Amino acid sequence: MSGFFSSSIGRKVAMALSAFFLMFFLLMHVSINLISVIDADAFNTASHFMGTNPIIQFAMQPVLIVGVVFHFVMGFILELKNKKAIGVSYAKNNGAANSSWMSRNMIWSGLAILAFIVLHFIDFWFPEINYKYIASLPEDPTRYFGELQHKFVSPLRVGAYVVAFVFLALHLMHGFTSAFQSMGSTAGRKKGLITFGKVYAIAIPALFIFIALFHHFNH
């Protein structure tokens, strides 16, 4: 089995497995964020639960971080290996003739998302960790909504978020069905799942953008 994951196909499968996990996480994340648009109290409750539940904090959160880190580290490793496999590049190459821009530029959309994650950690995760575990401030189950709104005041930050989510959409446009193919399923090449993949790839980032804009204009 260790042989399997060191093979090209094994790594591809590992990329797909982490992708599936991340896509599920995105769905969770956007659902909870949506609550903030509907009801501040409910958002506070949900956020408090996520922020204090030991299973989520000490089991799920590390898994998530490992998943994210694995996905992008492996992405870089494969990209470098693939670059090496090319050797001399073409004087003229017409990639658009046979493949989508998204599929050829996963590394760039991925990098944009990575940059966003760094910003996101600085914005939410570090303050959160600092509040709970370093400064050990008293627990306040109603603080989350206010913090959220506060973050979306700056138009620059909101702009950065919007751009990042566009890249996320591009990444998912290829990534969603690609993950199925990597797992050896041809379902990702059938009409139903292709359509679902497109809806997913557009809807999730669009909702995130909507939430950011909503809070920017309604604080």
Place this chain on the structure above:
Amino acid sequence: MALNSKVPEGPIKDKWTNYKDKINLVNPANKRHIDVIVVGTGLAGGSAAATLAELGYNVKAFAYQDSPRRAHSIAAQGGINAAKNYQGDGDSTYRLFYDTVKGGDYRSREANVYRLAEVSANIIDQCVAQGVPFARDYGGLLDNRSFGGVLVSRTFYAKGQTGQQLLLGAYSAMNRQIARGKIEMFNRHEMLDVVKVDGKARGIIARNLITGEIERHSAHAVVIATGGYGNVYFLSTNAMGSNATAAWKIHKKGAYFANPCYTQIHPTCIPRSGDYQSKLTLMSESLRNDGRIWVPKKKEDAIAIQQGKLKPTQLAEEDRDYYLERRYPAFGNLVPRDVASRAAKERCDAGFGVNATGEAVYLDFAAAIERYGKEQAKIQNLSNPSSTKITELGEAIVEAKYGNLFQMYEKIVDENPYKTPMMIYPATHYTMGGVWVDYNLMTTVDGLYCIGEANFSDHGANRLGASALMQGLADGYFVLPYTIGDYLSNDIRTGPISTESPEFDAVEKEVKDRINFFMTNKGTKSVDHFHKRLGKIMWDKVGMSRNEKGLKEAISEIKALREEFWKEVMVPGKENEMNPELEKAGRVADFLELGELFAKDALIREESCGGHFREESVELDGEQKGEAKRNDKDYAFVSAWEYKGEPSEAVLHKESLEFKDIELKQRSYK
């Protein structure tokens, strides 16, 4: 030297079995001390190399391409015959044997053909076991189609790519042996001569086509499986690299060359479109099952069409001459290949050709589309279907049957064959003649074998459709591995053959001298220039129909061209690098000699048989008036030529053909 075909005694049914029971075998422990060189890795060479390696011999295989998988066997479309009788339509070994001998116009060696029919069933078993994805029916059993005017369905096929799949099967068997170290594969190597030691073939001189290095390779036996010589015509359906060099070089070292004039001109090829043409593309013969062949009845229509002023679809039914249906009412468009080809040439020579070059006839599917359309309308219970609906339904059926061929045609010609008739013209396709071999497939040189299209043995004067693949694999999988063992059993104590011998020195010098000549000759004309001119002489005077005057002219013209070639040829580049022009130069030099022998052979054979049509030998009256006339009294022999210097000095040896199990009959398709 008297020709000894070494056909075993006994009834034809038992010859091969008895022979196998009595031959000498080589002990497995000894096989690993014996080397065999196989040149060419198509169906014959590939299957032979794999099987010999499985048996335990050390095989060295040579291919001029970068992989055995690219040998031109890969281009065979239609299928492979085998007497399996899966359809229960009365097929048998005897019937396949009979059809092959008859199809070859009674110019093949009975015992070899019977053996071919006998092992044909094994080929299918072997290929299925190798994972060749033959077409199957819904019950999961193998499907068959009928082919080339025989009365049973015995042709196995894999879409229109049967040759490809069979070759990939043999190639996979080779790969397994390459991985085991039993085959040493020399890709991008061209054999340039054979080395004889004490009268036995003991090695070859080959050129590494990447580095230009001249290499010596030794072995206890040498097998030539390098295909036919159709490229002597320059334009043919052969691959660009297909050449006769190996076969010709062994001829010059003592192997007799048999029946060079027997060439198959295939009727359904895409016509030439201009002088730049580099090769011709064949479309499967199966098209003639549904297409009707015609030319305009009136010359003025033909001329208008040639000038592009008239479209074929504008011509009324009564202005069309369906000449095959007219001349051969019984077989119509399904007459054998040679008959269909000659009939097309006759019409075009008379000025009725239908493209700008005047060398094309129509193959029209309109009638088939309408017929299928009406059938479908009935099946689908459409009452009063419109003609557009009928056409639509009919086109769908034609597409299902021939879609890939139609698409190929459209890509090349840029016309939609569903809407306007296809244009076709005959092209050189296969050479039945080749190196003379005995029953063991050994040439007149000890230890030198020749298999597949490169030898002459099984197809007589004409080859039936779907039999080339059968012969290649029969030779390689099931015949040679036995017969070569009988010979090699005398070599178990010989030990390795050294390449450091005067014999190797001498042949290597010959090879290097010739290359040096090419590299230093101050000529002004390219190799292709000469090849094209040779091709034109061959096509015009030694093509589909031949006469004494033309053949004599051809002989002197080829001789003159050859002399000019050696003075005027220009080869750029260097010898110690990849140099395609140098490769071509050597091949064309050999074609220039072979072409002359070819014409000479055609000249002495004053009869019409199979692919060889002499205008002097036709039926003069009766129902068969104007058709080919065979002369069994004087010409029931194989002409085997011995090299004596110039082709004009070649000495003819005759192997007389006896037919004990088949009655000789004149072919009739009226």
Place this chain on the structure above:
Amino acid sequence: MNLTLKIWRQKDSNAKGQMVDYKVTDISEHMSFLEMMDVLNEQLVNTGEEPVAFDHDCREGICGMCSMYINGEAHGPDRGITTCQLHMRMFNDGDTITIEPFRAAAFPVIKDLVVDRMAFERIQQAGGYISVNTSGNTQDANALPISKHDADEAMDAATCIGCGACVATCKNSSAMLFVGAKVSQYALLPQGQVEAADRVQNMVDQMDLEGFGNCTNTGACEVECPKGISLDNIARMNRELMKAALK
């Protein structure tokens, strides 16, 4: 028509290559692309220059020898064809056509447009076969019925001509379509299933060893494949390898 050709010239595998411009005139639209190259080469030979070396053989789209990267696409701008089947009617008078060899680290250039595809050979040798000897007494071909569906699908995979367009066109120089096609052909047939696990592992190992890149499912290979080999074959190979790993 008159054309400008930008062609990669490289003396041998060690030399540094470069693009060189050539002009050809009076090219007929009915010519095949390689016939146009013949015209150029005849022109070069007649002026004493060395002709452009390129691989070609059958010129009917089945041997898999021809391998040009034309105007940024493997086998040029048409679909479902090899270079030898590309016709000049796809181009216009005055066009500039860029012609390069198939590129991949695993396909080193031998000379000009000729590349070394021995990596494919070694992958096939690692397991691209069914281990059966020639004997003349294998079981009857019809002893084992195979569903038409499987046989047809195996045939579709088996039509691969090994030209390497998939590798050449892939932004990662991945050989997975080629390997997937072979793995699939045998995995679909009962004769091939006996050694399926070893086969896929050995072939994938060899593929990795040869330095081909990884597949990122762009699908470019399928589009450029002259034989239309489906991406489904890559999916099947992925499944086969997972199955083999779980064994």
